[in-house]
Amino acid sequence: MEKAVKALFSVMPLLFGIGFIAPLIAQAMAAWDWPAPFGLSHVAFGLAVGGLWGLYANIRGRWI
Amino acid sequence: MDLTPPDATAAAVAAGPAAGGGAVARLAPGPDGLDRDTRCDLRRREKEIARQFHSSSWAYGVFAVCGFAVWLSFFPLAIAGLLNLPLAFVAATALIIAVYLAGHEAMHGNIGRRGEKLYWLNELAGFVSTIPIALSFGAARITHLEHHRHCNDPLKDPDFSDQAPGPLAAWYKTWYNRQPGVDGSVHHYKRVLKNLGTPEATRALYGTLVLQIVFLATLFTMAWTGHAIAAALIWWLPRHLALSWIRFYFSWAPHHPRQGRSGRYDNSRIFRSRLGRVLTFETETHLVHHLYPNIPNHRTRAAYFALKPILAARGVDVSPL
Numbered sequence: 010m011e012k013a014v015k016a017l018f019s020v021m022p023l024l025f026g027i028g029f030i031a032p033l034i035a036q037a038m039a040a041w042d043w044p045a046p047f048g049l050s051h052v053a054f055g056l057a058v059g060g061l062w063g064l065y066a067n068i069r070g071r072w073i
Numbered sequence: 074m075d076l077t078p079p080d081a082t083a084a085a086v087a088a089g090p091a092a093g094g095g096a097v098a099r100l101a102p103g104p105d106g107l108d109r110d111t112r113c114d115l116r117r118r119e120k121e122i123a124r125q126f127h128s129s130s131w132a133y134g135v136f137a138v139c140g141f142a143v144w145l146s147f148f149p150l151a152i153a154g155l156l157n158l159p160l161a162f163v164a165a166t167a168l169i170i171a172v173y174l175a176g177h178e179a180m181h182g183n184i185g186r187r188g189e190k191l192y193w194l195n196e197l198a199g200f201v202s203t204i205p206i207a208l209s210f211g212a213a214r215i216t217h218l219e220h221h222r223h224c225n226d227p228l229k230d231p232d233f234s235d236q237a238p239g240p241l242a243a244w245y246k247t248w249y250n251r252q253p254g255v256d257g258s259v260h261h262y263k264r265v266l267k268n269l270g271t272p273e274a275t276r277a278l279y280g281t282l283v284l285q286i287v288f289l290a291t292l293f294t295m296a297w298t299g300h301a302i303a304a305a306l307i308w309w310l311p312r313h314l315a316l317s318w319i320r321f322y323f324s325w326a327p328h329h330p331r332q333g334r335s336g337r338y339d340n341s342r343i344f345r346s347r348l349g350r351v352l353t354f355e356t357e358t359h360l361v362h363h364l365y366p367n368i369p370n371h372r373t374r375a376a377y378f379a380l381k382p383i384l385a386a387r388g389v390d391v392s393p394l
Contacts, residue, residue: 014282018285021253021289022253024289024293028289028292028296029289029292029301029309031296032297032301033296033302033305036296036299036302040302066252066253067253070252070253070254070255071249071253071254072253
């Protein structure tokens with residue numbers, strides 16, 4: 010159990026990027042009527058940004 | 074009140090009986106310039122004054138529970154579309170800070186101690202007060218009491234990671250310490266609890282893990298069901314802002330500069346903030362809280378003014394207030 014929790018928290022920035030940042034970006038863009046670039050849907054764009062940002066935070070240990 | 078400042082006491086001791094040094098002249102003054110008898114007398118008078126400011130803190134318990142309930146009600150109201158989200162964001166931030174402050178009284182058992190009639194309220198208020206910041210009450214209480222026990226000790230004070238050279242650096246540090254790869258804030262608390270290794274600390278650690286999972290699961294669920302903006306404005310952003318506010322005014326400002334200041338009278342400083350007493354949670358007189366943690370927060374300022382001559386005699390810089 011402890012190992013599973015540790016494993017979960019070790020990738021938490023990536024999960025947070027996908028689980029929260031991605032839909033937040035998508036819904037904020039939709040709310041302000043901003044089109045996503047490259048013909049992507051809001052969700053796909055959110056997942057790309059949130060996923061990459063989460064991965065960066067996971068590797069570097071900082072969000073910025 | 075007849076109080077002799079440290080330099081005058083030292084001078085009297087040096088001058089001998091004719092100058093009023095009398096019996097104390099035989100005792101060498103301590104590093105604070107006060108002899109043993111003077112220190113004992115000051116301490117006795119300090120305790121007598123402080124005792125007058127101890128009072129019931131049940132209102133903090135009621136406020137914590139009600140404030141938490143109001144914050145919690147924002148979730149169904151936001152999902153139902155009945156909430157003005159920008160206003161809810163401001164209210165949520167203020168509530169998280171205020172509820173935590175009320176919970177701080179519970180950490181010291183000021184609402185009710187074990188065996189007392191209001192112990193249940195103390196524990197309930199404490200339990201709910203730290204949920205919005207995703208930290209278990211047990212973890213908050215243990216680490217806060219460790220902070221009191223080892224105030225400004227670089228290795229043992231769980232809040233030492235808030236140390237920063239100035240206010241701008243301190244604000245930055247409140248954010249930096251929460252980064253995933255930095256051993257500060259809650260990450261540092263978890264390590265302190267693990268090192269303590271007591272059954273209570275282990276329970277507190279698991280409680281925090283459960284709360285963090287609940288926090289993240291709530292954000293993820295709300296986000297993927299179309300309520301990401303509501304989740305961000307009711308919990309995610311208010312929690313971050315509240316934590317920064319709490320760390321700055323509750324930890325950095327009253328304990329600056331920390332390094333080398335772990336004595337009873339120098340582990341906290343008296344300061345004046347442009348934001349005033351309410352927005353800084355009365356931490357301008359935080360030293361009184363460290364001297365007498367059972368004086369409720371709203372009475373620390375009055376207690377400070379009553380204790381001021383004694384604190385001055387102890388060498389505390391009382392000039393800011």
